[in-house]
Amino acid sequence: MNNTPLHYAATEDARLPERLIFSNRPVVLVLFLLATVFLAWQAYHLKPDASFSKLIPQGHPFVQKMNAHMKDLRASGASLKVSVAVKEGDIFNDEYLTTLGQIADEIFYIPGVNKNGLKSLWSPDVRWTMVTEEGFEAGSVIPPEYDGSQASLERLRLNLTRSGTIGRMVANDFKSTIIEVPVYDRDPTTGEYLNYLEFSRAMEKLVRQSYENDNISIHIIGFPKIIGDLLEGIGAIFLFAVVTLVITAVLLWIYTRCIRATLTPLATSIMAVIWQLGLLNLMGYGLNAYSILVPFLILAVGVSHGVQVINGIALNMQAAGERLLAARLAFRALYIAGMTALISDGVGFLTLLVIDIEVIQELGIAASVGVAAIIFTNLVLLPVFMSYIGISPKGVNHMKIDPDHRHRLWSLVSKCATGKVAAVSILVAAIGYAIGIIGGQNLAIGDLDAGAPELRPDSRYNLDNAFITDNYAVSTDIMVVMVETPVQACTRYDVASLIDKFDWYMENVPGVQSVISHTDVMRLTSMALNEGNPRWSVLSRNQRALDGSAARVPRALMNLDCSLATVAIYLDDHKAETLSTVVDAVKRFEQDYGNDQVNFGLAAGNAGIEAATNEEIAVAQTQILALVYTVVGALVFLSFRSIVAVVCILVPLGLTSALCQALMAHLGIGIKVATLPVVALGVGVGVDYGIYIYNRLTYYLKQGLPMQEAYYQTLSTTGRAVAFTGIALGVGVITWIMSPIKFQADMGILLTFMFLWNMVGALWLLPGLAYFLVRPDKGKTSDHPAETGGRSAAADATESQPA
Incomplete structure (x- = not known):
């Protein structure tokens, strides 16, 4: 088989990247093995990375004003409130007060606690004041001579009524009190950021688990606890990731009927995730509560490109019959389109760097690093590895294209590239844009729910928040205005x-x-x-x-x-x-x-910081949309040298973005730190579909095929892989809706919508636009089926190059 004219022609026509890769296959495999082992070791040392300062826009005037006066402000927002409640009776008993003191002492020694600011009823600076005939009298709420006797308890009750702490540190019903726990975001001696996961676990183990019993309940709220609970949910995130992986593997096997063609693209996609995590550790980054889902997005993008490679190899094995040649021809047909798609993904993700919120910037970097890894693992390693193992005859037979048999579904979908259907499609898309724009006007910036919207309403944190809100007169949401004089x-x-x-x-x-x-x-x-x-x-x-x-x-x-x-x-x-x-x-x-x-300066406190974040996001939302579409459009234009290509690929993406915003408004999901990156991520995932479809469609048009026939051949080759990818990833991600973390559930809804609707847009709207806009150069006609006796689409697939 290696001596066939087709083999020699393929070798002679190969460009430099193909010759370098396939002429040195053993070296390529060894280099990838060494790199994977090294980066896996680096990924093993990757640590959770959460910082309060990274969640706020440091360049915003509110935050700059707060930082300028930080030494005069008692709290930066990274603090806890620990409510110790008694179920029977009230706080005026020695057992409760002793337990309260023990809990305060336990918290005092937890690493990360600002010991100077820790305050409970036992703190000497919690004082009462009264006016007498002789002037002011004052003292600690719990007096130094407290001995647990009934008289001491009655004295405490009297002191509390004079202290002004009722409703703030003491519940209105006298059944609970609050311990205020300021927390260092960064250790003042070592400069290291606080490990919020370990801190949250310490609070659970040393406080809640140690002291909660039949009569004592502990309620903990504050930013460190929110982040800790989100990081604690990583286990659930990984569980659902495994479920997604299993579902994708099953669907991939149904698609290929070959265990090798099923496991290999999954393995290379997992390898891309390992590379991503290892590279992030080398770059000094970690995974925070918001970027933890990025590796699974990279896995999805990797599977998307891997399916295209497997599909191309199967078609070429049908035509050429030899696995090395099939791998080379598949690489040749896909590497330019694949590189264009992945570079568009990566640069689109990098647009997140314009947002002055460090956690979003790191998310963009993490996604871009993962996309860079996919370029190597799925576009280089996958075809090289498949050139050794190939696809089983059963798999090739299952994925083959029969030129004498018209596929019913693809014949039906190919009507999208006819005049009447194309006109209706564009009209429907215009209506969809109108629905998206009108519905998106109700999209709010920031949180729409009380408590921590990233967590379920029935989560322990939100139940604790509801308890404190119901039992204390003073809100936990504080905006501090700084009056400069x-x-x-x-x-x-x-x-x-x-x-x-x-x-x-x-x-x-x-x-x-x-x-x-x-x-x-x-x-x-x-x-x-x-x-x-x-x-x-x-x-x-x-x-x-x-x-x-x-x-x-x-x-x-x-x-x-x-x-x-x-x-x-x-x-x-x-x-x-x-x-x-x-x-x-x-x-x-x-x-x-x-x-x-007198200058009234905004703003400190947790509510002030959230207001600054909302203002930053309101501006960044428009900037991100404009920038990501500009960058992706420019890259598509550079690749295809065609404004028509830009319109055909970006218009379906824009429809997805518009409808996604309307969906978020309908579901009550606001634009905030956790959801803003969805815009860039959605465009990055969806542009792959459009590039592959447009690349193949224009190739067949240049062969002289009519529009509908060219689109039918596109669907028979690349289109079915796009359809499979969108459905498989959508079905896999939709399981996230059951996650105990509402943030992941929301992402599951939005990603499922984008995976499926980007796929629908590429298969339905793109050919409609192409019908009216694409004018192929018919001087380049060759190999029309009518002239070649029905040459197979698989053979055509061996020669495709982007316009």
């Missing part, structure tokens, strides 16, 4: 009165529960110094009296040199609408009343 001016009457006016203004904004600032403390102090008479709950115009009132303001509300006052705004929730309403109100007040002496 000249040094020693924040207690001046004109400044303090303006801040007091701002308090009143914000308290009347929808979505705001309450507002606390240093002027509230000053008014209460003024009242206390005047025998507790409510008439004196004012800001005195006497500066000396005002300065005396300011002496009792805690440092959390005013810095030492009185150049910064903070206003804590407690919100009903952190939904996108609530955050935008409050931010707009602050900006209006600053515009109307701000001056050279």
Whole structure:
């Protein structure tokens, strides 16, 4: 077989990449084996990587303002609230208080806890204050002489009523208290980022599991716990990944009827994932809670290209009959189109770098590295390896194309390339665009649910959040406005009165529960110094009296040199609408009343950071759409040298993006850190289908075939592989809907939609557009079936090159 004229012709016509690869097959296999072993070792050392700072837009004015005053702010947002609740009775018993103290001590020694800021009822700085005839009296809520007796407990009850902690640290029903746990995002001594997974596990083991019993329940909320729970769900993510892999393998076997053709593309795709993880570790990156799904996306892209290679080899074995020749011809036919598709994928993913949120940038890098790995494993290694093992005769026979038998399904679908159907298809696509655009207008930026939307509503975290929200008067969603003044001016009457006016203004904004600032403390102090008479709950115009009132303001509300006052705004929730309403109100007040002496700066606190993130995403969403389509369009144009190719390939992708946004709005999935990359990822996955279909269609058109016949031949070769890939990946990913992590379930819905609809767009809309736009050069006609006695599509498949 090696001495056939076809073999020599194929060898002589080979381009440099093909000659280098297939003339050195043993060397190629050895190099791939060594690289895989090395990168697998690197991947083994890959660690979870989660950082609070990576989730926020560092270049946003809100965050820059927060960072500028970080030394004067008590919390950066990376903190926990641990509620210790009693089921029977109340907190006024020695057993409960002893347990509370033990839990606080246990938390104190957990690595990552900011020990200086840890606060519970046992903390000496949790104090009560009262006014007597002799002046102020104050002391710790739990007095030093506490001995657990009934008298001590009654004293504690009295102290709590004087402390102002009820509703904040103590539940309204006196059945639970909160331990405030500030957390270091980065170790101040070593500079290493906190391992949120280990931290979350320590909180579960040392606190919840150790102290929760029939009468004590523990409730833990805060950013570190959200990230910890997401990382804890990696096991579920891997479980569903295995399910997806098994489903894909079964469907691939049904498609090929060859165990070699089933396992080899799966193995090379898994190898691409191993390369990706190893390279990320070499580059100093890790996997965070949001990029953990990227390896499975890379697996899907790898399978997509692997199926095309297997399909090409099977067709060429039918025509040439020799596995080495079949592998070479399949490589020759696919490597340019495949490279174009994969480079488009990679560059499209890299557009995520324009978003000033580090976790999204790392996601884009991870996806691009994975795509680069696929270029080697699936476009180079796979055909080389298949040149040794080939496809079984049963598999070749199952995938062969019978030129004398018209496939019913492909004959029906080929009508999409006729005038009447093409016109209707374009009309339907226009209606689809309208539905997508109109439906997408309701797409919200940010979270649409209370608690942690990345987790299920019935998850332990969201149940804990609901418990704390229901039992405490103060919200866990806090926006901190930083009021900048000249040094020693924040207690001046004109400044303090303006801040007091701002308090009143914000308290009347929808979505705001309450507002606390240093002027509230000053008014209460003024009242206390005047025998507790409510008439004196004012800001005195006497500066000396005002300065005396300011002496009792805690440092959390005013810095030492009185150049910064903070206003804590407690919100009903952190939904996108609530955050935008409050931010707009602050900006209006600053515009109307701000001056050279007083600047109301946004924003710190967890709600302030989320508001900044939402604003960044609102801008980035449009930028990403424009940039990814521009870049992918440019690459398609460079590959095919045709504006028509750009239109035919990108218009179906655009329809998918528009409908996906409408679907997200319908399902109540907002655009946020976790979902924004879906836009780029969806385009990256879908462009492969269009490039393969268009490449094959134009090839047959240049052979002189009419449009419908050319599209039928395209469907018989490349089209069926595209259809299989879309269906197989969609069926595999849809299982994610059952994941306990809502983030993965949402991604399962969106990825299933994109896999299937990108496939439908490539098979249905692309030929309709091509019917009206493509004008093949009929001077290049050759090998029309009518002139060659029905030459097979498999033989044609050995010669295809991109336009």
